Structure formats: C-alpha cells, structure tokens
Amino acid sequence: DSGVTQTPKHLITATGQRVTLRCSPRSGDLSVYWYQQSLDQGLQFLIHYYNGEERAKGNILERFSAQQFPDLHSELNLSSLELGDSALYFCASSSGGKDYGYTFGSGTRLTVV
Amino acid sequence: GQNIDQPTEMTATEGAIVQINCTYQTSGFNGLFWYQQHAGEAPTFLSYNVLDGLEEKGRFSSFLSRSKGYSYLLLKELQMKDSASYLCAVSLGGRAAGNKLTFGGGTRVLVKP
Numbered sequence: 001d002s003g004v005t006q007t008p009k010h011l012i013t014a015t016g017q018r019v020t021l022r023c024s025p026r027s028g029d030l031s032v033y034w035y036q037q038s039l040d041q042g043l044q045f046l047i048h049y050y051n052g053e054e055r056a057k058g059n060i061l062e063r064f065s066a067q068q069f070p071d072l073h074s075e076l077n078l079s080s081l082e083l084g085d086s087a088l089y090f091c092a093s094s095s096g097g098k099d100y101g102y103t104f105g106s107g108t109r110l111t112v113v
Numbered sequence: 114g115q116n117i118d119q120p121t122e123m124t125a126t127e128g129a130i131v132q133i134n135c136t137y138q139t140s141g142f143n144g145l146f147w148y149q150q151h152a153g154e155a156p157t158f159l160s161y162n163v164l165d166g167l168e169e170k171g172r173f174s175s176f177l178s179r180s181k182g183y184s185y186l187l188l189k190e191l192q193m194k195d196s197a198s199y200l201c202a203v204s205l206g207g208r209a210a211g212n213k214l215t216f217g218g219g220t221r222v223l224v225k226p
Contacts, residue, residue: 042219101204104157106154109153
C-alpha cells in the first residue's frame with residue numbers, strides 16, 4: 001500500500017456520461033497530481049494541485065476538471081465521455097521535497113463503451 | 114516543448130545486464146527520475162539523479178550527464194520479475210512547474226529465460 005488511495009479501481013460507463021474519480025493523498029502530502037495513461041502510452045500530465053490551489057495544467061481537455069478539497073483529497077471530473085477517454089487515470093502525491101518524486105496510487109481504469 | 118526519448122522495447126536474458134537510455138530536452142531541470150511499472154499497475158520509484166554521475170542501488174544503477182541531457186538505467190543480474198516498463202521522468206522544477214514530472218514514453222523490458 002503506497003498510502004495514496006484511488007477509488008474506484010474500475011469504472012465502465014457509456015459515451016456521453018460523466019464520472020468522478022477520487023484520490024486521497026499520502027498523509028502529510030500537500031500536492032496531488034493527475035495523470036492519464038492510455039493503452040501502451042506514456043503518462044500524460046493533466047493537472048497539479050497544491051494545498052487546495054491549482055498549480056499547473058497540462059494537456060487537460062475542457063471536458064475534464066479537478067479540484068482539491070480542504071482535507072486535501074482530490075477529485076477528477078470527466079464529462080461528455082468519449083471512447084478515447086478510456087485509460088488508466090493515476091493520482092500521485094508529493095510532499096514537495098525534490099528527492100523522491102511522487103508516490104502513485106493504484107489507478108482507476110476507466111472504460112467508455 | 115519538452116522532449117524525453119527512450120527506446121520502446123528491449124529484450125534480455127535472465128542473469129544478464131540491460132542498459133536503458135534516456136535523452137531529454139526540457140525547458141528546466143530539477144532532477145531525473147526512473148520508475149518501474151508492471152502492466153496495469155502503478156509506477157514505483159527506482160532512482161533519482163540531480164548531479165552528474167552514477168547512483169547505485171542494489172541491482173539497479175542510474176547515471177546522469179546534465180551537459181549531454183542523458184541518463185541511463187542499468188539493470189544487473191536480470192530476473193524474470195524485472196519484466197516491466199521503465200519510465201524516465203524529468204522534474205522541471207520551479208514554483209510554476211510545481212515540481213511536475215514529465216515522463217518519457219517508457220521502455221518495455223522483456224526478460225527471457
């Protein structure tokens with residue numbers, strides 16, 4: 001157990017629908033990062049939150065949004081889902097220390113049918 | 114933009130040595146990370162280099178040359194369980210970047226008996 005909790009582990013939904021993915025960071029970590037990994041693709045950075053504030057945005061679609069709550073958990077909202085949104089979505093947390101990068105959650109596998 | 118290149122796939126024999134190269138061209142540099150990722154699982158931290166030279170950690174070593182924008186991960190005494198993808202990632206650093214990691218596409222290593 002990495003200490004980063006993601007729910008749900010698997011999600012199957014239809015095109016056009018909206019889903020919410022949840023992430024609880026490791027205790028004490030203020031930063032949460034969201035990444036998308038499509039089949040046989042690298043990790044694509046979506047968005048970073050630090051202590052409730054958005055810090056950086058990557059190639060995140062307008063249909064996607066995220067937030068980080070006062071208790072530091074984060075949610076990634078995906079709407080108007082398309083088949084191409086099927087992917088593994090990882091959340092990672094960091095204390096902000098430079099030396100050890102991130103700790104990743106086990107991911108949410110989203111399948112859009 | 115940011116560019117991180119690594120080979121797509123490598124094959125090696127159990128007990129042998131494999132070297133995975135990574136070259137990068139990024140707008141900033143605050144360290145280079147290597148992660149291991151088994152299929153469908155979360156990436157796990159292997160190593161971190163911020164200064165030039167070799168970092169050794171058991172069977173795994175990582176090398177960095179900042180002037181050449183080059184790193185490699187060396188896996189010795191390969192075991193079947195080392196079959197996985199290996200991800201090179203650069204931390205761009207700076208407050209704006211929020212310690213964001215930019216990942217290469219990953220190198221899939223297949224260890225054969």
